[in-house]
Amino acid sequence: MxxxxxxxxxxxxxxxxxxxxxxxxxxxxxxxxxxxxxxxxxxxxxxxxxxxxxxxxxxxxxxxxxxxxxxxxxxxxxxxxxxxxxxxxxxxxxxxxxxxxxxxxxxxxxxxxxxxxxxxxxxxxxxxxxxxxxxxxxxxxxxxxxxxxxxxxxxxxxxxxxxxxxxxxxxxxxxxxxxxxxPTKVVVSVVIAFVLFGQALFLTGGAGFFTDLSMALMGRFRGGQAKIAIIASALFGTISGSTVANIVSTGVITIPMMKRAGYRPHIAGAVETVASTGGQLMPPVMGVAAFLIAEFLQISYGAVALAALVPSVIYFAALFIQVDLEAARRGIARVPAAEIPGLGGVLRAGWYIPVPFGILIACIFWLNVPLDLSALYATGAVLLSGVVFGYKGQRLTLARVSDVLTSTGRGTLDILMIAPLAGLVIGVLNVSGLSFTLAMSLVEMAGGNVVILLLLTGGVSILLGMGMPTVGVYILLATLVAPALVEAGIAPLAAHLFIFYYGMLSMVTPPVAIGAFAAASISGASPMRTGFAAMRFGWVAFVIPFLFVFSPSLLLQGTAAEAAVDAGTALAAVWFIAAGFTGYGLRRLEGLARVACALAGVGLFLPAGLTNWSIWANWAGGLLGAGLLGADYLKRAGQLPKKGAL
Structure with a gap:
């Protein structure tokens, strides 16, 4: 025919x-x-x-x-x-x-x-x-x-x-x-307003500004291509509301850039996947789940955002450390100077783009403006700056304003369909009484052991979250799993953030790692290989929820000194474990040196509230780590023979 x-x-x-x-x-x-x-x-x-x-x-x-x-x-x-x-x-x-x-x-x-x-x-x-x-x-x-x-x-x-x-x-x-x-009330009144803010920012050059800024800041460092991906994905992911949308928006630039620099395709895809997933964990928007957490717990959105801040910083710091050590081990150089925009030029062209974020934060945290109005005020600032300035000539016209509205409507369709189905799940559990029996069953299966309960909950959260977007993952887990954690005595905010983290890990965990699969389609690598590499780079996300459950200071529930000590200890632990994993610390590591670094990191990572002997493990890990660094310093200074030194 x-x-x-x-x-x-x-x-x-x-x-x-x-x-x-x-x-x-x-x-x-x-x-x-x-x-x-x-x-x-x-x-x-x-x-x-x-x-x-x-x-x-x-x-x-x-x-x-x-x-x-x-x-x-x-x-x-x-x-x-x-x-x-x-x-x-x-x-x-x-x-x-x-x-x-x-x-x-x-x-x-x-x-x-x-x-x-x-x-x-x-x-x-x-x-x-x-x-x-x-x-x-x-x-x-x-x-x-x-x-x-x-x-x-x-x-x-x-x-x-x-x-x-x-x-x-x-x-x-x-x-x-x-x-x-x-779920429906939050979506139609708050979530859509924030999606509108994100779409307005994206269509007025915000994504390009974030990418250029990341390149100007990180391009001159070793492995700068991967660091650019991390910074750009973190910035754009805070307002995109979707891991996959983040990957396809920034990954089309950063993944080819990483491949040209010498990163293997599955590694490039994995780094972008983990960075884009982290965008959902970083305030202010957190894949719009922050608003739902606040509504479920009947607390302010500001309290949720502040609590999520330190864990998300540790998450991105861990990824940053790992790609830096990976680049050092493989000798991956910086971005060619000709491809790096000048920081001054980027800031002059887009200095006004951070202003709407300032308005948003001021409205929410200091002026106590309702969330939907705060997002709309910030959106108004984006539209106004787009009309007056426009990043790299992307001036906002009437047609572009129409595009902002229509892209927002289309971009919220999945959320608008998920919300009533989430209500369906909640309704079924409430009318049948299963919400109570499910929570009690999980607690009984754990036998009263909080660690076992957390492990069970984490596994269930990854399983239930497979293949679903951020909002659907959180609502389902908040209804099914979080009550069991609260019943076991875990603070409600820590419980909800725990299941949120583990629900997001479904994006990087095979066999249904939709984030890794999206990145693999860009990098040309095997989806499963990309997923397992993403698990390796995102390993800290499996640990962070346990940290803040047993160390509430990481959720800023304690003194500033406690938060600083716990966060600093966690970052040191990340460095030592990453050095052991990649085989590179201050220099290339082999054999027992890698094992010793990993052990030092594990000792430092154990939360002080986990067991009575955790504090001694922290001290042992700290002393071992200090000894390893000291030995390496002396060796580099020529004061120790090469054999046996770090």
């Missing part, structure tokens, strides 16, 4: 809807703007938060079926008739959910209308999540629906209450622990 006579693709036989999809996408952040500014109340229209949430979900669900095909791909110009019907059905059902929620949530009797709306939304949210966030989270939600219906038949101690299908359907739609629960 000739090319001319071939039938057009399925999408091409549909109805042109690209402009309509763009309008729907722009309406999502505009709705958040209207809500944050409290405009409905100012015109005499009083809306419940659930009503607003339902209307935003209506826009999102309609956009999913119009813009995201059932098969591969994320964009199309024509929409098949059946997806148009699903889009209309989703818009109507979500609108009914929001508009009728105030009345039906307190209704004495279940109505066929309410049950019908809930049944339709269960199916549409599952399909919407499959199209946007992937099959894993859809299967998790389906699994929990099934478990909720057979909770009363589960073996003890997991036995829950008997829940009839109609009772479950009613609860999911018309209870504020269901579709319109905490």
């Amino acid at each position: 000739s090319k001319e006579s071939s039938p057009p693709p399925a999408d091409a036989r549909g109805i042109p809807t690209r402009a309509f999809a763009s309008c729907l996408a722009a309406l999502i952040p505009l709705a958040t703007l209207v809500w944050a500014l409290d405009l409905p109340r100012q015109v005499g229209l009083l809306l419940y938060p659930e009503t607003f949430g339902g209307l935003v979900l209506a826009l999102g669900l309609a956009l999913v079926f119009i813009a995201v095909p059932a098969g591969q791909g994320r964009r199309r110009d024509r929409t098949p008739w059946y997806d148009l019907i699903l889009a209309l059905l989703g818009f109507v059902a979500c609108s009914c959910l929001g508009l009728f929620f105030p009345d039906l949530s307190i209704a004495a009797l279940r109505t066929p209308f309410g049950l019908g709306v809930s049944a339709v939304l269960v199916v549409l949210f599952l399909e919407g999540a499959r199209r946007t966030a992937g099959v894993p989270i859809m299967l998790v939600a389906v699994g929990f629906l099934g478990v909720g219906l057979i909770a009363h038949m589960l073996p003890s101690p997991l036995t829950g209450r008997m829940v009839r299908p109609e009772s479950l359907l009613w609860y999911l739609a018309w209870n504020n622990s269901g579709f319109l629960g905490t």
